Amino acid sequence: MPRPQERNARAEDRVFNAILDAVLDHRLAPGTKLKERELAEIFGASRGAVRGALTRLGHSLLVELRPNRGAVIANPSSAETPDLFEARRVIESALMQRLARNITAKQIAELRAFVAEEQRAYDRGDRKAGQRLSIRFHKLVSEFAGNAALDRFMEHLICRTPLLALARTGRIAYCGAADHREVVEALAKRDAAAAVRRMTEHLANVERQLVREDQPEMPQTLAAVFSA
Template identity: 40%
Template structure:
């Protein structure tokens, strides 16, 4: 039973997270617990666990006596998140350049192939997820669990910011920029990898716009699912 509850938690989490990345869920969109229970055919305890994890990752805000809404990052928060992420990722990619094995590099090449395929079939949620995973896989190769934990939180917050504020049609991460970073890792060029990573994240931040407003469509439509009968 616990495994089923965990699976339901993640189904709700992924539906909402993907709804943000695919731009169906705008900042400020309300996430009423009763409606989520009906849509997913689960009890409130399951919905609350999913919303609590989303709140921990900075994707939603839980308002006392008012329910959950998709978070609305401010310009200042956006600046601070990207500033922190650049600092953390520069350190991580330098360590990864020193510690990654040939097998690790090959696995990252395969990751880039999957990212490229998702991009060309216009699968925005998969594309965005693979782009984030590329950064996290590099971070894991650095061998510093504390920095990796910090980056996990920052990537979640960046995913929200990019998903709701980047102009439509842009990649969440530019594929060629990922390739340049990986090429440096393969050459054990730590400084080059850090420079490319820094420029990559600066470019991503520069594409952010904060003019999008919450939508008015039904929650079922925004999540891209049909109600459970």
């Protein structure tokens, strides 16, 4: 039997990942209230575990924690978009330069396999799985670059991007496998300039998509979101 502390940590991870996935999968709208007691019931977790998960989500700015008024899914203004993408271009360019110097054959193989899996998800029409992999692609690249400080910034920016997309268009920006493949092949050639160029173009493509679509209806009750 796990000790109560371990059990609590596992429950906290479960709640954290469920909320993160629900945002990335477009099931939780920006501005949705996250009621501690209701979440504890839905997940069969203690309120302490839920509070821990919400605090962590607050650190990555996915959730806004308001004193005495509880937590809501962050609802950033679309005015934040150009700043966020500028920050991503700066950091992801630095990651490309670093990776083009240091990438190992094993990492190249892993990135190629990852992009192939991403492509298969889109090919079979599983857009949600594809999008989840697309978001993870950027995190994986960041981890491989091996700079912990840059990686923490990236985690924040990666969490914030789909919220902006949702707040603005009701859809997560499509971040296709084709662009990612070009980034990986530039890295495989250890061509830093090409890798930076490919990544910069890719981020511009994603940013452009944030202005195209209208806001659809999204379910609002937590029970409806998490019972799916």
